[in-house]
Amino acid sequence: MSQATLRIQKISGHAGSVPGESTQREPVLCKLIDTTTCIGCKACEVACVEWNDMPFSPTIFENTYQTMPDTRWNYWNLIKFNEHERDDGTLMWLMRKDQCMHCADPGCLRACPADGAIVQYTNGIVDFQQEHCIGCGYCITGCPFNIPKFNHETKRVYKCTLCADRVSENLEPACIKSCPTGCLHFGTKEDMKMLAESRAKQLRNEYGFADAGVYDPPGVGGTGVVYVLHDIKHPEIYGGLPSDPRVPWSVKLWKTPLKWLGNVAMIGGLVGLIVHYLRYGPKTREVELERKHEGEQP
Amino acid sequence: MSTRGQVLPEGRILRYTFVERVNHWIVAFAYVYLLLTGLAFWSPWLYWLAILCGGGQISRILHPWAGLIFFVAVIYMYVLWAGQMHTTDTDKAWWRSLRSYVRNEDEKMPPAGRFNAGQKLLFWGFLVCGILLLLSGVILWIPEWIPWSLRYLRYLAVLVHAASALLTIGLFMIHIYMSVFAERGAFQSAVRGDVSEEFARRYHPGWYKEVVGTGPAPRK
Numbered sequence A: 001m002s003q004a005t006l007r008i009q010k011i012s013g014h015a016g017s018v019p020g021e022s023t024q025r026e027p028v029l030c031k032l033i034d035t036t037t038c039i040g041c042k043a044c045e046v047a048c049v050e051w052n053d054m055p056f057s058p059t060i061f062e063n064t065y066q067t068m069p070d071t072r073w074n075y076w077n078l079i080k081f082n083e084h085e086r087d088d089g090t091l092m093w094l095m096r097k098d099q100c101m102h103c104a105d106p107g108c109l110r111a112c113p114a115d116g117a118i119v120q121y122t123n124g125i126v127d128f129q130q131e132h133c134i135g136c137g138y139c140i141t142g143c144p145f146n147i148p149k150f151n152h153e154t155k156r157v158y159k160c161t162l163c164a165d166r167v168s169e170n171l172e173p174a175c176i177k178s179c180p181t182g183c184l185h186f187g188t189k190e191d192m193k194m195l196a197e198s199r200a201k202q203l204r205n206e207y208g209f210a211d212a213g214v215y216d217p218p219g220v221g222g223t224g225v226v227y228v229l230h231d232i233k234h235p236e237i238y239g240g241l242p243s244d245p246r247v248p249w250s251v252k253l254w255k256t257p258l259k260w261l262g263n264v265a266m267i268g269g270l271v272g273l274i275v276h277y278l279r280y281g282p283k284t285r286e287v288e289l290e291r292k293h294e295g296e297q298p
Numbered sequence B: 001m002s003t004r005g006q007v008l009p010e011g012r013i014l015r016y017t018f019v020e021r022v023n024h025w026i027v028a029f030a031y032v033y034l035l036l037t038g039l040a041f042w043s044p045w046l047y048w049l050a051i052l053c054g055g056g057q058i059s060r061i062l063h064p065w066a067g068l069i070f071f072v073a074v075i076y077m078y079v080l081w082a083g084q085m086h087t088t089d090t091d092k093a094w095w096r097s098l099r100s101y102v103r104n105e106d107e108k109m110p111p112a113g114r115f116n117a118g119q120k121l122l123f124w125g126f127l128v129c130g131i132l133l134l135l136s137g138v139i140l141w142i143p144e145w146i147p148w149s150l151r152y153l154r155y156l157a158v159l160v161h162a163a164s165a166l167l168t169i170g171l172f173m174i175h176i177y178m179s180v181f182a183e184r185g186a187f188q189s190a191v192r193g194d195v196s197e198e199f200a201r202r203y204h205p206g207w208y209k210e211v212v213g214t215g216p217a218p219r220k
Helices: A002-006 A043-051 A107-111 A138-142 A174-178 A189-206 A249-255 A257-280 A284-296 B018-042 B048-052 B056-084 B089-096 B098-102 B117-141 B148-182 B186-192 B197-203 B205-212
Strands: A008-011 A029-034 A078-085 A091-098 A118-121 A126-128 A149-151 A156-158 A184-188 A213-215 A225-229 B012-014 B194-196
Touching (some): A029 A189, A043 A078, A043 A174, A107 A118, A107 A249, A138 B148, A184 A189, A189 A213, A189 A225, A249 A257, A249 B148, A257 B148, B012 B205, B018 B048, B018 B148, B018 B186, B048 B056, B056 B117, B089 B098, B089 B117, B186 B194, B197 B205
Parallel strands (some): A029 A225
Antiparallel strands (some): A008 A118, A029 A184, A118 A126, A149 A156, A213 A225, B012 B194
């Protein structure tokens, strides 16, 4: 348990210091998803639901291979299927495993007001602690990837944990374990970036994907999930992957300048009123004087 | 019962009717609850306020409902008072003499009616902020139902809600200061409804004249 708190580097809605900030030299972990070798088998979807013991929820067939339109509170891992038309008119499948990106600068954590409801471990995993969640949904607003999902029965929010429970026992996440094509890899961020870059280079040089590249968006400080894409210039075609994800400007404005301005104004106002009272006192004093005066001259 | 006040025995004047008082305290209690729980969500340093109010989850669930009560009562306040809250020439003169008001030199103030210009600002401020808080609050109540394509509504709502809440806090602090500390008798009037003749004559000479039918007492 004492080790557990040392492994936390960021805590949502937290006043004061964080016990694990810069106290351990844990490597940052990373999941690598090579979209070019995904066959859309959905083994990762099943493995996720199985490992996390989540109840099944009904789905509707909408003329797509995609299991459901978006991830759900009990479905954290979803392959987005996109039939993409190339410039020469031919079709190609773009399949992208969608899940929490485990941002280095998580918008959910920034927006969360509940102490300890969202934590970031020193290994980079962003994890929701549902026992502290108050269900306000600010994380939903803070996330640029549309990941946190609300459960109406528990009134709390859920998402991919990057199998923090498995990882803490030196196991790879369930989705990685289940992947039959080797399109999913897991390791340190450094290693995964290197592997991803070499794969992108291979795609560019040997497979004719001139725009192949690695998706590790700097707007959120980089992510704990990186993609190899055939076309790094148009990530939107992979089921709405944002090209330049950022913590929403309004969340930043709200949580930093407005917060400071508001706090200074509130404390300043309070001090101002106290000083006014000390300097001028109540108006009543003069009413009392008047009453006394009238009493003398009825 | 006249809403404008009437002469009571023993030199007292009715300032707020029973209905006005009840409505005021519905707004007041709802606002204080919203303030405490809202401040808890505003800053980690004040999160203990949510614990005090029954825990973070309970505060999250009840805050929007209290907001609805607050809003409905503020709208009823509008129904009761809007007609008396129009800015008059006296009010404009009142703002120009603000310095004297701050220095408690009330004899130099233009003769305010039932509500002085500051009270009118409080009223309109709370009404406008109340509407903004409701609109943004509804979005914050059910963020999970706002589709991804309309996420800008959520982005806007967090800012509008916080900014308009801060404005009401400024108004609220002055309101409490004036009514509880600066103008003794004002708090009592919000509870029991009546004020002394001196109070009416000094702070609301225009209204006093209307009610009693005489001019303000000559000043020495």
